[in-house]
Amino acid sequence: MKIARFTAAALAAMMVLATGCSKKEDLSQYDVLLRKWCRSLRDLNYANYRACEAHPKSAPVFQEMYRDYYFEDIMIVDIEDPDDENRKKDPEGNDFRYRGADFECSEVSRRTGRPTQVVRGNVMFVRYLEGPRKGDGWLLSNRTIVRIKR
DSSP, X not given: OHHHHHHHHHHHHHHHHHHHOOOOOOOHHHHHHHHHHHHHHHHTOHHHHHHHBSSOOOHHHHHHHTSSEEEEEEEEEEEOOOOTTOEEEOTTOOEEEEEEEEEEEEEXXXXXXXXXXXXXXXXXXXXXXXXXXXXXXXXXXEEEEEEEEO
């Protein structure tokens, strides 16, 4: 009789654990990519910037865009659920998967080294399935940034 009660209790506990505990998705790969992008802006490191971007600007444009500010303390606020149906083709016809995300960070003035604004935005993470960028993993694309004055 004790064995039957123990077995029933063990089965009930396993059912609660199996249905009550959802597996949390590991978002670290996206977080690492955003932080690498922020560091490349802070250091004005064009090579690292190029490694993060699906469609990077030229080096002179990059230098001009980020000469006065950079971003730090970036964090993902929301990210779309993964969906294998989220596929598109770039202008060259290369197939890629994508996943949208919202983020928040601080804009920092290069002149003062102090945060000036809160920045919110969204970005599309893309992973090429073919073409020259196929093995590059997730890349940033279609970023929209909204600045909020402090």
